[in-house]
Each structure stands twice: as structure tokens, then as C-alpha cells.
Amino acid sequence: MNAVHPGWRSARRILCVRLDSLGDVLMCTPALRALRAALPGRRLTLLGSSAGAAALPFIPELDDVIVHAAPWMKSAATDPAGGNAGPGTAAAARTGQADLALVDTLAARAFDGAVIFTTYTQSALPAALLCHLAGIPLCLAHCRENPYRLLSDWVPDPEPASTVRHEVQRQLALVGHVGCRPGDLGLSFVPRAADRAAAIERLRGAGIDPGRPWILLHPGASAASRRYPAGHWAQVIALLSAATDVPLVLAGSAADVELVEDIRRRAGLPLPALPTLAGRLVLGELGAALRMAAVAVTNNSGPAHIAAAVGTPLVDLYALTNPQHTPWGTRSRVLFHDVPCRFCFKSTCPQGHHDCLAGVAPRRVAEAVLDLLQRGTAGPPTVLAEATVPAGDG
Numbered sequence: 370m371n372a373v374h375p376g377w378r379s380a381r382r383i384l385c386v387r388l389d390s391l392g393d394v395l396m397c398t399p400a401l402r403a404l405r406a407a408l409p410g411r412r413l414t415l416l417g418s419s420a421g422a423a424a425l426p427f428i429p430e431l432d433d434v435i436v437h438a439a440p441w442m443k444s445a446a447t448d449p450a451g452g453n454a455g456p457g458t459a460a461a462a463r464t465g466q467a468d469l470a471l472v473d474t475l476a477a478r479a480f481d482g483a484v485i486f487t488t489y490t491q492s493a494l495p496a497a498l499l500c501h502l503a504g505i506p507l508c509l510a511h512c513r514e515n516p517y518r519l520l521s522d523w524v525p526d527p528e529p530a531s532t533v534r535h536e537v538q539r540q541l542a543l544v545g546h547v548g549c550r551p552g553d554l555g556l557s558f559v560p561r562a563a564d565r566a567a568a569i570e571r572l573r574g575a576g577i578d579p580g581r582p583w584i585l586l587h588p589g590a591s592a593a594s595r596r597y598p599a600g601h602w603a604q605v606i607a608l609l610s611a612a613t614d615v616p617l618v619l620a621g622s623a624a625d626v627e628l629v630e631d632i633r634r635r636a637g638l639p640l641p642a643l644p645t646l647a648g649r650l651v652l653g654e655l656g657a658a659l660r661m662a663a664v665a666v667t668n669n670s671g672p673a674h675i676a677a678a679v680g681t682p683l684v685d686l687y688a689l690t691n692p693q694h695t696p697w698g699t700r701s702r703v704l705f706h707d708v709p710c711r712f713c714f715k716s717t718c719p720q721g722h723h724d725c726l727a728g729v730a731p732r733r734v735a736e737a738v739l740d741l742l743q744r745g746t747a748g749p750p751t752v753l754a755e756a757t758v759p760a761g762d763g
Contacts, residue, residue: 377547380481386416387486388439392674394421398557400540401430403549441495475503482507489528558678564653575644582663583616589625590670592716595688603635604731621647682741689725702737
């Protein structure tokens with residue numbers, strides 16, 4: 370490790386700050402691996418949202434997690450308690466008590482350093498200030514403005530003025546600034562044996578032989594702007610059922626059950642022929658199910674990154690909300706309809722037309738699935754080298 374700051378050579382307790390979603394945490398895992406490998410015995414603690422913290426059991430690079438709903442993050446609107454001032458503390462979060470409690474928590478843990486992972490639309494400075502108040506001596510982050518004493522290791526942010534990188538590349542460049550290089554560039558998500566056993570049981574209960582090829586379709590996404598229309602999903606299912614005997618299985622969170630049932634009704638198939646696991650799989654079981662699927666079809670959301678982490682070929686219905694979150698390290702087809710308003714960074718379509726997804730014809734989706742199904746998993750996975758969405762897949 371050729372560290373720019375000598376203190377990183379002996380920093381054993383590292384706080385890794387990633388305060389947004391599950392998928393964002395997964396895209397940090399190659400960088401986490403690089404940090405951990407740089408010093409034998411190094412321990413990594415994630416400071417994350419409740420959604421991001423859920424990944425802890427499945428990311429071997431992480432040792433621990435501190436949950437916090439940071440008020441400067443969009444996720445805090447739906448996760449107000451923060452995890453540091455006790456349950457049900459929405460008022461504490463609004464008044465800053467949860468943030469002050471976090472400072473005490475971080476100080477008590479005596480971290481040697483902190484690495485703040487952000488997208489280029491986020492500021493590292495609020496988290497850097499908390500780390501400074503907690504007495505953490507080393508702090509590494511991208512930042513556009515001069516952070517002065519808030520960061521011991523400041524990486525001037527080149528995005529988006531001069532370049533836009535894939536999110537994985539951005540975080541690898543950050544830890545590379547202090548000399549950390551990974552041996553493996555893949556994402557991490559390792560389902561447990563119990564997750565695999567439970568997923569197999571649920572698949573068999575739905576009439577699916579997990580040892581034979583089957584296709585998993587996950588229509589959910591936390592943001593409305595990233596959801597392929599339900600009617601389009603139904604058409605994809607109808608086309609696939611007419612073209613192949615490979616079973617189709619719908620999946621989703623508990624919040625997706627109503628959406629999934631709507632898609633099942635619209636597809637026009639006998640419901641027993643279109644089984645659903647929506648609301649029936651916990652996170653590890655979803656990862657195990659994705660690992661067993663021959664092909665997965667998702668929106669550009671957390672399940673897409675889980676599929677990439679477990680190596681499953683993926684059709685990613687990619688809303689053009691941002692350019693840097695395409696599937697990493699797995700064979701994939703990224704489908705979108707180009708629009709002048711691309712890269713809006715919005716959770717709800719500001720134009721109201723949703724054309725970047727609504728314009729993706731269901732036949733294109735079905736053809737992409739069948740192509741990946743025919744190709745199987747032979748050959749090495751493709752790692753996207755650029756953040757820009759491939760024009761050929763549009």
C-alpha cells in the first residue's frame with residue numbers, strides 16, 4: 370500500500386460512510402474489499418441507512434454497521450429515526466438530537482479513519498463534519514469545494530465537469546487515492562446457506578424446479594421514475610410465455626405485491642402458470658433466488674445490483690434518471706428509450722411522460738431475455754468500462 374497519507378498504513382478501524390440505498394452500498398463493495406485487503410486485521414464498519422445496513426450479513430468485507438438516517442440525504446424522509454437516539458425518534462431527527470448522538474457513538478468507537486462514499490450529486494461535508502466532531506483523525510472523500518480541516522485526504526471531484534464514471538469506478542478511484550487496490554473487481558453479495566434452502570423451498574412450493582432453467586422478473590423499484598410500466602411487464606410476460614417453455618416467476622418486496630398482482634391479471638395467463646414470490650422472500654432469499662435464476666429482468670434498482678453481484682445474466686430496464694448505475698461485472702442487456710430530458714436525477718418523472726422506460730417496446734425486452742437465455746452463462750462476464758449507457762442497447 371503506497372499511501373498518500375502515512376496514517377492510513379496503520380489505520381485498523383475504518384468507518385465507511387454510505388448513507389443511501391442498498392444498491393449504492395453494493396457498488397461500493399470492490400472499494401471496501403480494497404480497503405480491507407490493504408492491512409491485515411483491518412475492520413470496516415458501515416455507517417448507512419436502514420436500507421443499506423440490511424446488506425451487512427451478505428457483504429463479507431464488512432464487520433459491523435451503524436444505522437443513521439442522515440437529514441441531508443433523501444432517504445431520511447422515509448427513515449426518520451436514525452438508529453442512534455432510540456426507536457421512534459422522528460422528533461429527535463428533526464431537531465438534530467440523533468446527529469449529536471451519532472457523534473457520541475462514533476467517538477466511543479475510536480475509529481482511526483473514515484471514508485465517505487458519495488455520488489457526484491452529493492456533498493461529503495455534512496458527514497465529514499460529524500467525523501471531525503467525533504475526533505476521527507483521518508477522513509477521505511471526494512469534494513468540489515475546499516474542505517480545509519474537515520478532510521485529511523481531499524480528492525477534488527472531477528465529476529461531472531470533466532468526466533462521469535461508473536459508480537464502482539468512482540469509489541475505486543477514491544480509495545486508490547490512499548493506495549488501496551482491489552484484487553477482485555466484482556460486487557459482493559453472498560447469500561447464506563439458510564437463504565438458499567429457504568429460496569429452494571419457496572420455489573418448489575410455487576411449482577418451480579430450481580435445478581432447471583427459470584426466469585425471475587422483479588418489477589419493483591423504490592422510485593416511481595425507475596419502474597417499467599405494469600402493462601408493459603404484462604406484455605413481456607405474454608411474449609415470453611408464447612416463445613419459451615422456461616418458467617417465469619415474479620418477485621418483489623411486500624410493497625410490490627399489489628403491483629405484481631396487477632401484472633399477473635393483465636398478462637392474461639392462468640394464475641398458476643405465473644407464480645409469484647412477491648412479499649415472500651427476505652433479502653438473503655432474494656439473493657439466493659437471483660443466483661439460481663437463468664436470467665433476471667429488473668428495473669435499475671437494488672435487485673439489479675444483487676443480480677450482478679451473484680453473476681446472473683440480467684435484462685436491466687434502465688430509466689435514464691442517471692448514467693452511472695448500469696450493471697457491473699455480469700452479462701447484461703441495458704434497455705432504455707433515449708429522451709432529451711435524460712439524466713434528470715429525479716425519483717418521479719418531472720415531465721410526466723416516463724418515456725425513457727415507456728418507450729421500451731415489450732418485444733425488445735422479450736428478445737433480450739431470450740438472447741441471454743440462449744447464450745447461458747458461458748464465457749467471461751463483461752465489465753462496463755464507462756458510465757455512459759451503451760448506445761447500442763438503447
